[in-house]
Amino acid sequence: MAWSCSLKSFLTVFVFTIFAVGSVESYQCTSSSCTSESCPSTTDVCTATKGCFNQMQKFDTPSTATDQVLKQKGCFTDTCSDLTFSATLGDKRRFSYENKCCTTEKCNQEDITPSSSSEPNGVECTACYSEKEKSCSSVTTLKCTGNEKKCIEVTGMDLKSSNLRLYGKGCATENTCNLKMDVLSGVQIQASCISAVSNNGNRALKSISSAPIILLLLKVLL
Incomplete structure (x- = not known):
């Protein structure tokens, strides 16, 4: 009798385990990778148990011939984190990155459209760009936006x-x-924030440059 009860218990646990493993949710994600603004219309699919990801990287330059784009979609097997950031450097260089995670059927199918704003936010930064050395021979002041x-x-x-x-x-x-982090299939970027451009120096220069004019006016009036 005891043996019969033990066998039934074992079978119950075995059947429950098989059912639990077999009932793990799975769905399809769009899977693709391209390096152009217009990706191929036909895409592959992958089966996900964790979720889908949708990623867009874009490096804008003064010429469309040197622009770089990387669009990737697929299934993630471990962890996925939403991340969006952008940077505008000197010489009209701008890099934008966006990664989205989702957990429904083909939720990563639509392409990501990078957003940007031309509205000044009041911050001004030193700006430059070089591909030859870790310094810039000439710098400008850039008015930040968005x-x-x-x-x-x-x-x-x-x-x-x-x-x-x-x-x-x-x-x-x-x-x-x-x-x-690694970007654009082969570049590791390392960034740090630095101090913004102060306007106090500009105000001081304006005050100094206007001093002789004020003195001249006073002499004329007196």
Whole structure:
């Protein structure tokens, strides 16, 4: 009798375990990777148990011929974190990154459209850009826009050769401070936030330059 009860208990646990494993939710995600603004219309699919991801990276330059785009979609097997940031450097260089995670059938199918704003936010940063050395021979002052309210210094190194790929300063979103990650299939960027440009010096220069004019007017009036 005891043996019969033990066997029934074992079978019950076994059947329950098989049912639990077999009932793990799974669904399909769009799977693709392309390096152009217009990705192929036909895409593959993958089966997900954790979720789908949708990622867009874009490096805008003064010429569309040198712009870089990387769009990736697929299933994530471990963890996935939403992340959006952007940085505008000197010489009209701007990098934007967005990664979205979702957990429904083909929820990553639509392409990500990067957002930007031209509305000044009152912050001004030193700006420059170089692909030859970790310094800039000439710098300008850049008026930051949108959510890019921090001044940044960034270095990009080639993952294979460890050679310099880029160096620059400019405006960036707050979450770029102390950021270190791989982007654009082979570049490791390391960023840190720096001090914004102060307007006090400009005000002082204006006051000094206007002093002789004020003295001259006083002499004329007196």
